[in-house]
Amino acid sequence: MSNGLRVIYAGTPDFAVPALAALIESGHEVVAVYTQPDRPAGRGRKLQPSPVKQVALDASIPVEQPVNFREEADRQTLADYNADVMVVAAYGLILPQVVLDTPKYGCLNIHGSLLPRWRGAAPIHRAIQTGDKETGVTIMQMAAGLDTGDMLLKTYYTIGAEDTGATVHDALAADGASALMTVLEQVETGTLAPEVQDESLTCYASKLTKAEAEIDWSQSAVEIDRRIRAFNPWPVAYTKQNGQAMRLLMSSVVEGEKTSAEAGTVLAENKQGIQIACGEGVISISRLQLPGKKAMSVSEFLNGRSLSGEKFPS
Template sequence: MSRALRVVYAGTPEFAVPALQALLASKHEVLAVYTQPDRPAGRGRKLQFSPVKELAITAGLAVEQPLSFKSAEAQASLKAYAADVMVVAAYGLILPQAVLAIPAYGCLNIHASLLPRWRGAAPIQRALQAGDSMTGVTIMQMAAGLDTGAMLLKTACPITATDGGQSLHDKLAQQGAEALLQVLEQLTDNQLKPEQQNEQQACYAHKLSKAEAEIDWQQPAAVIERQIRAFDAWPTAYSVYRGQALRFFAAQALRQTNTAPAGTVVAETRAGIDIVAGDGYLVRILELQMAGSKRLAAADFLNARSLLGEHFSKVNS
């Protein structure tokens, strides 16, 4: 049986919470948590703790929030914890080579894709956008490059027809927690067989931006459906309706055609709101939200208003 490890944990958003919870419930000792500095958020622009910091405080853990790891002081502080391993999950800071070498077993990263596919900041959303049928989690030995380290464990996760960015995020966060414990169990027994990534198969998951959230109805129905599903948590796909954003959270591409111009609402039923895409096929909107209102199922939305005959076109290019 492998021994308990002294762990420093580095993570920031919700994705990184399940793995920290799993570590706290395990035999391993969490020495400290590193997370991004508090950021102003909300209408009051008050400083807000990251989800990982919230959990760390509740658990009574030491919390470190350096602006970077470039300084000798930040590196010395990490070294003082004398950790066996540093676990990193969506932390958001670059770790220099000097930092990667501090823990006895180096730094392990929980990455939400089947590397080398979808290296980078937004692997979950880019997998959905691309129409991938499978994704997963890779536990990787961190190296100086961007998500280029040796792969220690890969676990697959099918992408279903109803998955959105949020549901896939939640599945992979939990899967990452389970995979991490598996790797830690084998780390000290030399049972792991590191696999180098094939650079020829690598592709990059660009960071999400608000600018790409507006729907171009000239695109094919399948592309628009995947955009809506991928962006359901953030930045949320939208069209401009009466000068404000009408946001879409769930959609289905239909194998039905219509000759109306792209962007035209041609049908409304309790099943959804049908809009013509650029290839003539329909996109059925299942959930949506007007500015200042709640997110609603299409049937509930239609109880109060109609979009029939409305024509959406991309305003910002």
């Protein structure tokens, strides 16, 4: 019976928490956790630990927060942990080859897409925005390039019409934790079956920006619906109403509906949604947020308010 692996875990945001929690509960030894330096957050701009750091502190695991790995001292610290493997999930740093080579079995990455389909910073959101029917998690052996290493295991998730960036994120985070346990068992038993990525099938999932969150109503209802769901919870799609940003959090395409109304025109409203003409088709907005207010359902919004006949700018 194995005594488990000595594991260094490197991650920063919420996506990386379930896998760390699973590792702590497993028979493996988490010898150290690496995470991004504390960042200022909130109105007081006080330094806040990352979600991963908080889990590590609660479990009394040593935490390292190098700015990068250019300093020899940081590389030596990593080597001194004498890890069998380093697991990386949304860490936020590009790891140089010397780091990838330090653990006995190298570095494994929990990547939120079905490689080689989406490489880069925002694979979950771009999959929804582009209309992919399926996504998943790939556990890969890390190499020097951007998400270029051999694939070790995949899990699959069907993207539904009501899925958002948040729901898919949470599902893949949980799936990644489970998949990691399987791959670590394969590392221990020497049964890994690496698969080389087909470079011809890759797309780059560029980082999300606030600039792309404003809705262009001249686009089709299908495209706008995907964008709204993909950008929930960040950067959150919005449209201008009386010069202010009205955030759009949930939507659906009104199937079979056609209109000759100008794109951006509010066609109808009821407790189920606000129906808006698009460049092609009609979209129904079911959840939104006004400046300085909490997110609310359309039924809550329509209490004392109306957008009937209004036209949003394209």
